[in-house]
Amino acid sequence: xxxxxxxxxxxxxxxxxxxxxxxGKDGYKIIVGMATCGIAAGARDVFKEAIEKVIxxxxxxxxxxxMGCIGLCSMEPIVEVIxxxxxxxxxxxxxxxxxxxIITSHIIDGNVVSEYTSES
Amino acid sequence: xxxxxxxxxxxxxxSLQADSSLIKISIAVDTKKDLMEIKIIDNGKGxxxxxxxxxxxxxxxxxxxxxxxxxxxxxxxxTNRCEGDLTIWSKExxxxxxxxxxxxxxxxxQPLGNMRDTVYIMILTLGENNLIYSxxxxxxxxxxxxxxxxxxxxxGSPLTSPEIMGEIKMLLEEEEKKINIS
Numbered sequence: 001x002x003x004x005x006x007x008x009x010x011x012x013x014x015x016x017x018x019x020x021x022x023x024g025k026d027g028y029k030i031i032v033g034m035a036t037c038g039i040a041a042g043a044r045d046v047f048k049e050a051i052e053k054v055i056x057x058x059x060x061x062x063x064x065x066x067m068g069c070i071g072l073c074s075m076e077p078i079v080e081v082i083x084x085x086x087x088x089x090x091x092x093x094x095x096x097x098x099x100x101x102i103i104t105s106h107i108i109d110g111n112v113v114s115e116y117t118s119e120s
Numbered sequence: 121x122x123x124x125x126x127x128x129x130x131x132x133x134x135s136l137q138a139d140s141s142l143i144k145i146s147i148a149v150d151t152k153k154d155l156m157e158i159k160i161i162d163n164g165k166g167x168x169x170x171x172x173x174x175x176x177x178x179x180x181x182x183x184x185x186x187x188x189x190x191x192x193x194x195x196x197x198x199t200n201r202c203e204g205d206l207t208i209w210s211k212e213x214x215x216x217x218x219x220x221x222x223x224x225x226x227x228x229x230q231p232l233g234n235m236r237d238t239v240y241i242m243i244l245t246l247g248e249n250n251l252i253y254s255x256x257x258x259x260x261x262x263x264x265x266x267x268x269x270x271x272x273x274x275x276g277s278p279l280t281s282p283e284i285m286g287e288i289k290m291l292l293e294e295e296e297k298k299i300n301i302s
Binding site: 034035036037039040044045047048051055064065066068 | 194
């Protein structure tokens with residue numbers, strides 16, 4: 001099958017999207033605590049939900065990553081959201097529903113969900 | 121941990137943190153021997169001999185070694201409840217082998233749990249490293265090798281791209297239907 005210029009442009013866009021999903025430059029970072037304590041508290045399902053929401057909502061520049069134990073095991077699953085300017089928000093006792101709200105309200109609309117943070 | 125899959129995920133992160141470039145995970149059930157065996161083999165930096173001797177004891181783990189403290193102890197405890205055990209072999213600059221086994225029919229054994237999501241997340245956090253995941257029950261077996269997937273793609277695109285992850289998910293779902301391990 002011959003590729004037209006439009007096809008090539010489409011492929012280029014797809015590829016750029018994939019590269020950005022991996023490197024996540026200029027975007028938000030969602031970091032899930034995946035040490036023993038995090039995993040025992042349900043971090044696997046939170047991580048999966050985060051990835052699926054990011055793909056579903058086409059949030060190209062968002063990176064989802066994992067981190068180790070930060071010493072707050074009783075607060076797990078912990079999710080840290082790092083804004084493009086480097087500001088860090090720590091969410092505690094996160095579940096599937098909370099991560100959905102965090103993505104919609106914090107990542108998409110830019111409003112920190114303060115009732116889920118460690119300060120509240 | 122509620123599922124054996126979660127123990128496996130936890131030990132996988134030990135391997136990843138030990139700078140492994142290839143991690144092999146195998147789950148094998150032999151119903152005749154009534155045995156379930158799990159192996160996690162990596163080619164990471166390994167551990168010193170005195171460290172390996174203490175690694176299963178949560179109380180001798182020091183702060184600098186806390187990466188491998190409670191995770192392995194919990195895993196071992198879960199096998200010991202089910203007439204099984206956990207052993208570790210490790211050599212510096214060579215790698216580490218963690219082997220755990222359970223009496224398959226033991227009433228206290230946790231379910232294997234959701235390996236589909238577990239492997240999916242492992243692949244998402246692999247980066248440039250590779251995973252060989254194999255699961256076997258008597259004569260039925262399934263192997264997923266990320267090196268082969270990368271080879272088939274041939275264009276160096278990351279495993280984390282949505283299309284490839286979709287394919288991997290489908291593969292894992294099919295496998296789950298075929299091999300039924302409780």
